[in-house]
Amino acid sequence: MKKNRLRALIDSAKHARQKAYCPYSRFPVGAAVLTESGRIFAGCNVENASYGLCICAERSAVFNAAVHGERGLKAVCVVGKSPRPCGACRQVLLEFSTKETDLFIVDLGQDARHETIIRTKVAKMLPLAFDPFEAGILPPNPQNLLQRRRSPEKKPRRRSAKKK
Numbered sequence: 001m002k003k004n005r006l007r008a009l010i011d012s013a014k015h016a017r018q019k020a021y022c023p024y025s026r027f028p029v030g031a032a033v034l035t036e037s038g039r040i041f042a043g044c045n046v047e048n049a050s051y052g053l054c055i056c057a058e059r060s061a062v063f064n065a066a067v068h069g070e071r072g073l074k075a076v077c078v079v080g081k082s083p084r085p086c087g088a089c090r091q092v093l094l095e096f097s098t099k100e101t102d103l104f105i106v107d108l109g110q111d112a113r114h115e116t117i118i119r120t121k122v123a124k125m126l127p128l129a130f131d132p133f134e135a136g137i138l139p140p141n142p143q144n145l146l147q148r149r150r151s152p153e154k155k156p157r158r159r160s161a162k163k164k
């Protein structure tokens with residue numbers, strides 16, 4: 001990805017982080033996704049008194065993109081103090097990712113003044129992910145991009161039972 005595009009993605013996530021509603025955790029997180037059309041959509045974590053209803057910044061960004069008719073993800077960025085996409089977010093991100101979709105984890109450090117960037121792939125964050133193709137639950141005319149995100153990931157080898 002071009003440097004200035006990555007800069008825009010990080011800045012968008014940082015900006016969204018300022019909007020985080022996190023009175024319970026006091027842990028603001030911002031996220032932004034770059035879609036295949038080249039647009040950027042941001043999200044922040046939004047918490048709730050009923051803790052289980054809190055939503056993470058990453059899902060909030062993906063859903064924001066979906067609301068605008070955008071699904072395919074080129075890159076995802078999350079910004080905070082050592083943020084890490086949770087398991088739920090990894091599965092949700094994967095829905096609209098390909099095996100090429102980049103993930104940038106931007107750690108602002110404890111003083112929130114630094115930027116340490118971990119670059120990886122969304123697909124790498126969830127090995128053995130639940131796959132609707134393998135599970136055979138995808139409708140015949142999926143209105144999404146799953147076809148393209150099929151990864152050539154190797155199937156796990158099954159150990160044959162040893163005869164004694």
Ligand code: THU
Binds near residue numbers: 027029044057058085
């Ligand atoms: N959180 C995110 O939004 N994204 C992450 O990558 C890590 C955690 C949120 C969830 C919750 O509102 C708060 O951070 C503390 O867990």
